Amino acid sequence: MTGSRTNLAWDVLLDLSGPGPRHERLTRALRTVIREGTLGSGAALPPSRTLAADLGCSRWVITQAYEQLIAEGYLAARTGSGTVVRWSASSAEPAKPAVRKVSPPEIDLAPGLPDLRHFPRTRWAEAVREVLVNAPHGEFGYPVPGGHPRLRAVLADHLRRCRGAVVDDVRIASGVTDAFGRLCRALLAAGITRVAAEDPGWHTLRRVATRAGLDVVGVPVDEDGLRVDEIPPGVRAVLVTPAHQFPTGTVLSPARRAGLLAWAREADGLIIEDDYDAEFRYDRRPVGTVQGMDPARVALLGSVSKTLSPALGLGWYTVPPQWTDRVEPSPTPPALDQLAFAAFLERGSYDRHLRAARRRYRARRDALVDALGPARLSGVAAGLHLVLELPGGSAAAVVERAAAKGLRVADLGDYRVAPGEPGLVLGYGNLADGSVGTAARLLREAIAR
Structure with a gap:
């Protein structure tokens, strides 16, 4: 109408x-x-x-x-x-960075980890105990391909309720990397040999695509997210982190969302949406998934690596109907772990954990921003990391000097395909609150030199 x-x-x-x-x-x-x-x-x-x-x-x-x-x-x-x-249905990899041989850092500001100190041990143990006590004997057999039906149903409800996704069938994987690898192999089997990816972006996924036999094409990112107009002709798959781009911290704007969906329809392409740390937004509620706007063109990937712990090895993915039979299910996480996560979701423990984590991360981010003073920081108030710009400086030199002081930080250049302005990626997810001031002081000293 x-x-x-x-x-x-x-x-x-x-x-x-x-x-x-x-x-x-x-x-x-x-x-x-x-x-x-x-x-x-x-x-x-x-x-x-x-x-x-x-x-x-x-x-x-x-x-x-x-x-x-x-x-x-x-x-x-x-x-x-x-x-x-506004919306309508009709409109709707470089070499691996060298590992620096330094002593284990006293303070770790590298991105990629949630707050491991606050893993909900008691509530997770309760979920595990419930499964061990109440699960039928048959649940102790081999895992069901594609994931346990109970977790798939509970997780689909969670994604619809909290992420605005349109999910009829969700499959379980051991993480986003695992799920993306399966999709890459399906793309190659379908004759799609090139995939576009954000530049800068998560280099691990670029390597996964390369190992699967795909050519990875870097597409620039600006303050509105992926530059959709720079996706090369002939590319029919694109990997994006629209809710909170890694590592720049931008959010894909409404206009870019519409443009990306238009590209997918015109190119008969597939959008692969990595829902990276989308649960953590501090200035407003998190934006919903792009997948929910056009589930016939978008595959959605997610995991608990940034919300609970990467040690759990629990992830998921959902693909458009025409890709369901093309993506081959591979071994899933242990059935008891899947059932424990299902119980954790059903009890409301996951929602409570996310609410507490948002408050903790918001306070920690604010404290780190204040401690860094007039530094040039970029990215919206969200996620578990921020970017510190170093105009005219050498990020590699700062990383080395910081490591000598016992502080680990990441070079923004390690995540780029094409050269760009120097900067640092600072992860505060697993940073102890009592170490914020010390970390900022050591970083300022490393930059000042």
């Missing part, structure tokens, strides 16, 4: 049932009616005051839902015409 829909019976049209605060339930309900086509591209939504009166809630509930869906690309705010629907 196009044109104005402000006269609809909104209290009947929108299903606000389900868990969560009212503004989150309204966001889900609006997202659903847009996806289903009840509200087509160009349809006008009522003013926040009008909709609040219809639904019997505060204007704050309405504005929060509108802002979230504008950020995700479903809505657009236009001067003079209010809020309208």
Whole structure:
């Protein structure tokens, strides 16, 4: 439906049932009616005051839902015409860096780890004990290909509820690297030999694609995320981290989201969405997945490596229907670990852990930013890392001097395909709160020299 829909019976049209605060339930309900086509591209939504009166809630509930869906690309705010629907179904590797031989650092600011000190040991142990006590004897056999049905069902519900994904079938893997490797092999078997990847980006996944036999093409990233207009002709697959790009810390803008989906339709391509540390956003609620906007064109990958621990070896992926039979399931994590995670989700322990982690990481990030003083930092307030720019300096020299002081930091250049401005990637996820000041002081000394 196009044109104005402000006269609809909104209290009947929108299903606000389900868990969560009212503004989150309204966001889900609006997202659903847009996806289903009840509200087509160009349809006008009522003013926040009008909709609040219809639904019997505060204007704050309405504005929060509108802002979230504008950020995700479903809505657009236009001067003079209010809020309208934007989305429609029809529009919808370099050599491995050398390892520096230094003594184990006293303080580790390298990215890639969550806070291992706060792994929820007690609640995880309770989930494991529940499985050991109550699981039928048959669960102690070989794992089911594709993952245990109980975890797949619980995880699909979590992704729909918390990440705005459209998930009918989710498969279990040992992590994002494992899932991406399977997709790369499926791409090659389908005759797709080139994959585009963000530059800079996570070099491990670029190496996975290369080992699978694919050519990796770097595509620049700017303050709005991936430069969709620079994806080379003939490329039919692209790897992106839209919720929080690694390592620059940008978020794929609504316009770029729309452009990326348009590219996928025009090129008959596949978008591979790595939902990298998307759960951690501190200035607003996390934006939903691109996969939810067009599940026929987007594969979604995720894991608990950045939320719980990489030691668990638990990840997942969901692919468009036309790719389901092409991606071959391989051995999955132990069935008991899968069942423990399912119980952890069902108990609400995972949601509680994420809420506590967000508060902890936000405070730690703020403390690190304050301690670094006037340093040039980039990236939105999200995730487990930030980028410190070194205009005119040598990142490699700073990394070496910091290591001599017992401080480990990462060179931004290690994640690039093409040369770029020097900088450091600072991970604060596993940084002890008491070490923030010391880490900042040692880093400032290494830079000053």
